[in-house]
């Protein structure tokens with residue numbers, strides 16, 4: 001058995017991803033990749049003056065997340081400032 005036998009197309013994760021991203025996110029607990037602080041997302045600082053929405057850590061002000069709505073209706077979510085997210089299912 002090699003790696004190709006173990007690998008699935010990302011579409012196979014559709015059910016799992018819909019469970020993860022269909023929950024109330026403001027009560028989810030995030031851990032900041034910058035300082036390691038853990039807070040609910042509702043405690044983050046939201047800035048709407050940029051081309052998109054920017055959420056910053058309430059502890060160190062590092063960027064946690066950027067969300068940009070594209071003119072054609074798409075959405076881009078950048079999460080590199082969050083080490084992990086814990087949510088209720």
Ligand SMILES: [Zn+2]
Pocket residue numbers: 032033034035036037057058059060061062
């Ligand atoms: Zn932080």
